[in-house]
Amino acid sequence: MALSSSLARLNACWRKKMRVDVAVIGGGPAGLAAAAEASKEASVVIIERNEELGGILQQCIHPGFGNFIFGEMLTGPEYATRFIEKVRAAGVDIMLETTVLEIENKKIIASGRNGIVEIEAKAIILATGCRERTRQQILIPGTRPAGIYTAGCAQRLINIDGVMPGRKVVILGSGDVGLIMARRFTLEGAEVEGVYEIMPKPGGLMRNVVQCLHDFDIPLHLRHTIIDIKGKKRVEGVVVAKVDENLKPIKGTERYVECDCVVLAVGLIPENEIAKKAGVEMDAITGGAIVDEGMETSVDGIFACGNAVHVHDLVDDVTIEAELAGKMAAKYVNGMEERKGLLKVKAGKNVRYVVPQMLRGKDIETIRFSFRVKKEMENARVVVKAGEEVIAERKERIVRPPEMVKILAEAKKIWEIRKEVMVEVEEV
Amino acid sequence: MRDVRIKKKVEKILRKYRAKANVTVEDGIVFIKGTVTSWRKYVEIGKETGRIKGVKGVVNDLEYPGKEKKRKKRGEERVIGKADVVIIGGGVVGCAIARELSKYKLNVILVEKSDDVGGGGATKANNALVHTGIGEKMGTLKQKLCVEGHKMFRKIAEELDVPYEECGMWIVISEDSIAYRLPRILKKFLASYIIPFIILRRAKKLGIEMYKVSKKELLKREPYVTEKAIAAVFSPSYAMTCPFRYTIALAENAMENGVKIMLNTEVVDITVENGNVGKVITTKGAIETKFVINAAGLYADEIASLAGAREYTIHPKKGATLIFDKETRKFLNHSMTLLRLPRIEHYKGGGIMLTVDGNVQWGPTIDEIEDKEDTSVTAEEIERIFKTYEPLMPKFPKKAVIAYFSGIRAASFTEDFIIRAAKKVKGFIHVAGIQSPGLAASPAIAKMVASILQQEGLKMELKKDFNPIRKAPPIPREMDMAERKKLVERDGRYGRIVCRCEEVTEGEIVDAIHSKIPACSIDAIKRRTRAGMGRCQGSFCLPYVAKILARELNIPLEKVKKGGDGSELFIGKAKCLLEEKNES
Ligand SMILES: Cc1cc2nc3c(=O)[nH]c(=O)nc-3n(C[C@H](O)[C@H](O)[C@H](O)COP(=O)(O)OP(=O)(O)OC[C@H]3O[C@@H](n4cnc5c(N)ncnc54)[C@H](O)[C@@H]3O)c2cc1C
């Protein structure tokens, strides 16, 4: 009852047809920050399919959020609450348990308990987050019993739904999500037999390797993978093996591990089904929308931010990026958007991808380039070039693929040169 | 006379494999007892025996090292019901028979050991094709019933409100088709003229519409098909359905017309009195009956042996299939297979095929296996599927796999359907060896079973009030917008999306749970609604579906199951392990 009455209140704005300046799809940290910022200059609605705002943060009950923005280590729900209060105070309309089905020429069609709603928006911000890569996508052979969960799913089950997925757990993948879940299972009294990682280096932040594995004596098996899952009704065990340079299992290194639960933390994929249907161009490497320096996509008036653009390791970066998207969407709505042209941004030496992928010469003084490196490098020099000219550079003691790198550059310089921009990382 | 000749031939086979064994042959049924040194040999002996002309069944009791001993389960002798006919097995075949018999004034009970119809065997793991019959061996019963079943399918699908789509099928003949060592020019001639000619002649004989197209035309209609194609034959009426929804609809319609369906009920014994079937003893109690229909799939041989009516042994053959993301649908307009010569016996070769839900599937493989329950998919199988079907469509995005599964074919050693009254036990009807195309043939199998019952003396009088129509529950994603809006206004639960990948709503899940045959597990809901069948494979919706199940069934969340007993999703409430530790 409590839930449905609060739902009624939150969905009070609901009408069969709505008009709004800015519609934000997704009420995670990205959607919240974007909405808060846009609401300063425009009318805003947030459409969220879950029963609560906050996105993935609601299930991340560990501390580790907001160090950069608030200078304190908040839990996920605490971090989310700060922004939920902000959007409430700003009078942003909120629709919960409402899923956007599609976007057609700035008209959003969404489905929820109250009905199917059509929202005409002058600008749209996609903040739909990401989904997890599954066991099937990485082709782990074996049977299909109960007890196989993606890490995010397991996290939700324990932290929100209050049930235990298993007693003895094998975790595949040492990204942040895998590491955090190793600790979570241990704290819940389960035995984490080990975390297995196919690559030679852990996939998550160093601080998580220490705080989640070392502090709890959980073994990390690098260059290992699961090659078989056994069990008919529930998981009974897995076969793990070492892999060679080509990531292929090495014969003779197989080992049977008894367990009743397999947790897969094997990567996140930006969620962009509706963006694709709306004709938004995608970046094949990030899996997210291609955006400009103001987070606007290839489709006029459709913006994107957060994990829907590229997977972030820190929520603070999501917030910064989303605030920019919100601000620029409001500008667009108010007819204040400027454009000087179109320049491409390229990933140069040791750079896997760069966001933004293009520049349109918007009214932004400093452009923030976010990117990931291909391989670990110590004493690195990060440079932004326009044509041959270096327009920004910075030294980094170490750059690692799991950690997003950021560098700021002056827009004015770029548009004076008006040449393709390249971000590179070199050893010094 | 014939039996003596068969016996000699079987003895020769046994010598070849150095088996220490005895053979008896009775009226075309071969019984082999003894030992061999390996499971492989056991299979080969069975298959070679099955190929002998005149053999009507092979009961292969050869022992080999490691062979699993059957343990008999205890049943409940207490009589709980009486029926004219008991159908054992609620797969597609059992359910099709149940629906057919529901047209008559009969008291029919169907018993199924798993928690759902179509949830126990091959019916939940196949390729969903309504074959035309062109791929079957000429002159077999399975071909005859497939041709007939295919012709009946559209009407039944309409009556039952289940998907049926004539998506068409290409038989592509390419440079890779002929493995024989022949001069290139001869191969090309064979591929462009002789092979299509033979296929078309067969099609004509069977009354199946088919026509030949040139490479140019093929590539125009299927731009992603291999450049190595030489010619193709097209079958426009080749169709597909949804095996789960079809089976459930058959069962629901049968129930509406008076059939009783007992789930979670395993047959453990069958009594025979004076040469007639008497009681079917199950884990829930005994049912008195005069007629038993054995549609127990992989276990049909064991069921027959309970009644002392063994006429065949079932040897399981596994088939693995890969399912691809809906985004790959654009790579083909019709299903397709690559003809390969020489052909593997009793294998249509598989291919790249569409599904009614808009995915693409590659497969299936075919392999003899020892364990009837081994539905694993191995790394080797995955690789083999890629290797086998890549030559048909080299540019297909192979990375887009979203799921894979194996199903097990219940093959007899004669490799044909065995549908007949038992030779020695009156009232016992075999419906065994129903491997592919069992789904396509199911309507015709059901008709045939009804006529056998009549021949065997069951009084069969048509009901006047048989209602062939069954309405499927609403599927919002398939409705037009205006209709969909109205539905959501009536009941908001059809607006709440639970499975985002397949756009399944809470309303559909609740409907499934409270339907005639209640879906009580995650898998049962998945088969009815597709929740969890999309690209994220339930990693998003599983907690929500589980919670709806718990709420609607009024059970604690931690008791929700993936499938049958023993497949509980969770081990307890959060903190349950900490509490355990504190106690000890
Ligand atoms: C296990 C885990 C641990 C983490 N730990 C840390 C940490 O310690 N510190 C840190 O700083 N960061 C951490 N992060 C990263 C950070 O939380 C994420 O990067 C951030 O939550 C992404 O925000 P988002 O808004 O883009 O996506 P999300 O939080 O995923 O929000 C997207 C929202 O969009 C909604 N949505 C999607 N599609 C639709 C639709 N069609 N209609 C309506 N609504 C829709 C979703 O329901 C969701 O609420 C962690 C992440 C995970 C998964």
Ligand SMILES: Cc1cc2nc3c(=O)[nH]c(=O)nc-3n(C[C@H](O)[C@H](O)[C@H](O)COP(=O)(O)OP(=O)(O)OC[C@H]3O[C@@H](n4cnc5c(N)ncnc54)[C@H](O)[C@@H]3O)c2cc1C
């Ligand atoms: C990989 C693969 C692909 C296929 N593709 C196609 C296709 O595209 N088209 C096509 O037409 N056919 C296809 N087939 C064949 C088709 O799936 C089968 O012929 C069909 O499903 C058989 O149905 P059934 O009812 O006989 O068996 P099942 O579905 O196996 O049903 C038998 C039932 O009996 C129950 N049972 C067993 N023992 C007992 C007992 N003691 N007491 C009570 N109940 C019991 C089981 O639980 C089970 O539910 C395919 C098969 C496979 C394996």
